[in-house]
Amino acid sequence: MYSEQTKTTKSIRSSIIKKITALAFDTGLIRGGRQLWSKSLTVLNYHRIDDPHREGFASFLPTVSAHPDEFNHQMEYLDRWFNVISLRDVINWLAGRHSLPPYAALITFDDGYLDNYTTAYPILKRHEFPAVIYLTSGHIDTDVPFYWDLAAYCFFHTRVDHVLFPDHTEHFWRNPIDRAKVSNSWIESMKALPETQKQEWVSRLPEKLAVSIPHNYFRKLMMNWDQVREMSSNGMEFGGHTINHPILSRIPLDQARVEIEGSKANIENEIGKQIFSFAYPNGKRADLDPFIENLVKDAGFRAAFTLLNGPTSQLEARQNPYAIRRIFIGNHHSLPQFATLLNPLNRYRS
């Protein structure tokens, strides 16, 4: 009863916030005091651009950043209110070679999903926007899934009705909605484990949920190197995101060095160009530290991006170019909410 009431209160609150946000968007209030933040650097972070309600979608929902139509609307919004810049512009600015335009915005994608090529790239081209894609190099052009996509596939296809969590609690579901919630919590619970334990739990999951995964199933989830090269020669930029996507603060520093340097060498070798920037896997405060930032610097990267919330001031980015904030875009964000996220006050939310 208590939890039902809490749920109702929460949903009323969220619908009121949505209405206020929509009103602020319509009246322009959302951009109030805009001239005060003309010298901010707004870096957007996307993962996948896809329709999660299409038939056959059996991947991890939180990695979908926007439906293609929504993504297009977001790009139209950027076109109207921001100056979209390239990573090269950021690097040249950091080196003191030129200044950034007012309301500078950089578009980034993490991981290297195929829909970045098939869906996001044509929309970006239409708007003549550059973007940077951070590649997990060991997954590009392979059948190797990210653990969250492998787990999501297993939960989506299982006939079993329960699963064991790392804290040894058993979680049950009665319908697909409950199952999706358990699936998301199970995947989230993996992030707290040391890397080796996480791999053990994930590798046992298909058997525990009695699911067999078709051969080469995950090959169609990620880009291949030819697609990367094509985009690279047409103005899209690439950066490092490790080889295997470990959370760098949860592995020994020597191993972190291999992940950081290895992804750089691998990508540069494939595209035949130097890369200048890096994005930390997961990217929250607990996922990086000054030792890891130094490894990134020593590897020859000139800038690195976190997932700490919100736009950053140009001054702050210049002071530490190895921890530049980004705004995480999620598929539940309406256009007014998207506009709210781009307001610098947003960074104080977390």
Ligand SMILES: [Zn+2]
């Ligand atoms: Zn990632």
